[in-house]
Amino acid sequence: MGDWVEIFEMGPRDGLQNEKREIPVAEKVALVDCLSRAGFRRIEVASFVSPKWVPQMAGSAEVLAGITRAEGVRYAALTPNMRGYEDALAARADEIAVFASASEGFSKANINATIEESIARFEPILEAARHIDLPVRGYVSCVTDCPYDGAVAPEKVAEVADRLFSLGCYEISLGDTIGQATPDKIARMLLAVRERVPVSRLAGHYHDTAGRALANIDASLALGVRVFDAAVGGLGGCPYAPGAAGNVATEAVAAHLERLGYQTGLDMDVIAEAAEMARAMRTG
Numbered sequence: 001m002g003d004w005v006e007i008f009e010m011g012p013r014d015g016l017q018n019e020k021r022e023i024p025v026a027e028k029v030a031l032v033d034c035l036s037r038a039g040f041r042r043i044e045v046a047s048f049v050s051p052k053w054v055p056q057m058a059g060s061a062e063v064l065a066g067i068t069r070a071e072g073v074r075y076a077a078l079t080p081n082m083r084g085y086e087d088a089l090a091a092r093a094d095e096i097a098v099f100a101s102a103s104e105g106f107s108k109a110n111i112n113a114t115i116e117e118s119i120a121r122f123e124p125i126l127e128a129a130r131h132i133d134l135p136v137r138g139y140v141s142c143v144t145d146c147p148y149d150g151a152v153a154p155e156k157v158a159e160v161a162d163r164l165f166s167l168g169c170y171e172i173s174l175g176d177t178i179g180q181a182t183p184d185k186i187a188r189m190l191l192a193v194r195e196r197v198p199v200s201r202l203a204g205h206y207h208d209t210a211g212r213a214l215a216n217i218d219a220s221l222a223l224g225v226r227v228f229d230a231a232v233g234g235l236g237g238c239p240y241a242p243g244a245a246g247n248v249a250t251e252a253v254a255a256h257l258e259r260l261g262y263q264t265g266l267d268m269d270v271i272a273e274a275a276e277m278a279r280a281m282r283t284g
């Protein structure tokens, strides 16, 4: 039996947040309900951000209210501030995520805050979540390249990852937000981050803009990473990262991992069904 690798499904959140068409809540619920049969343990389904900034995520509370929750699956939501935290709690998200950047340019463009200000916003969220045992994940965006500032130093990524981990995030997801990383850059970044955060608490979140996400996953596997974020149908992109393509496709990552001998616990037929559904949602 091969090693276990977990895929954290991002489709309903990172996948859909950038779609131009206003996708009805019922379609999102149907996608999540399909994904709930695939064997994921975690699915990101919602984002409690300003609807002025990301209109596509405005129905997040309705999505969480409408889905049929499967046993053993945690349904996650993004929360940029205390307002988002309260809304995520009211909507019964099973876990939440705060999101920071390793580059100032993207931090400002994405959440209108410096890195330092964003961490100050996350502190009360982590404090409140700790009191009720709510798991909080932490994202670090632009782990190798920023669409505004260019190349990002591995030490900066390590510093931000360490801050989030020290505040209580149970896992740090490292985002190649614009999909410009190479296996070498990913390896240099991970070697620096691993010095500060145990590798068992790291995840790779790679967008596939340049078609290198699978190679970047291979580089990460070699350094001990065993959790990867992906979106069915390869949907997605960030509205504040010009040129960012979708997350690497779940079906491609799952097939790749199986070829390498890893176990994912996923049902490939259900994944294919969800990927088809996701692609249809894009065109409406």
Ligand code: HMG
Pocket (backbone or CB within 6 Å): 014, 017, 047, 048, 049, 050, 051, 052, 053, 054, 078, 080, 081, 083, 084, 085, 099, 110, 111, 112, 139, 140, 141, 142, 174, 175, 176, 177, 205, 207, 237, 238, 239, 240
């Ligand atoms: P701001 O404009 O600086 O904040 O935005 P504000 O406090 O002045 O609020 C502006 C308005 O938003 C106000 O409404 C607030 O009430 C409202 P108004 O008075 O104008 O009517 N507001 C909210 N509404 C709903 N929920 C909230 C909330 N907070 C304020 N939680 C803010 C700051 C952080 C809110 C904004 O910049 C924002 O929402 N940004 C989110 C951007 C985003 O979602 N980006 C995509 C997700 S990150 C990503 O995709 C990367 C990732 O995948 C990893 C990777 O790939 O690297 C995770």
Ligand code: MG
Pocket (backbone or CB within 6 Å): 014, 175, 177, 205, 207, 237, 238, 247
């Ligand atoms: Mg992303």
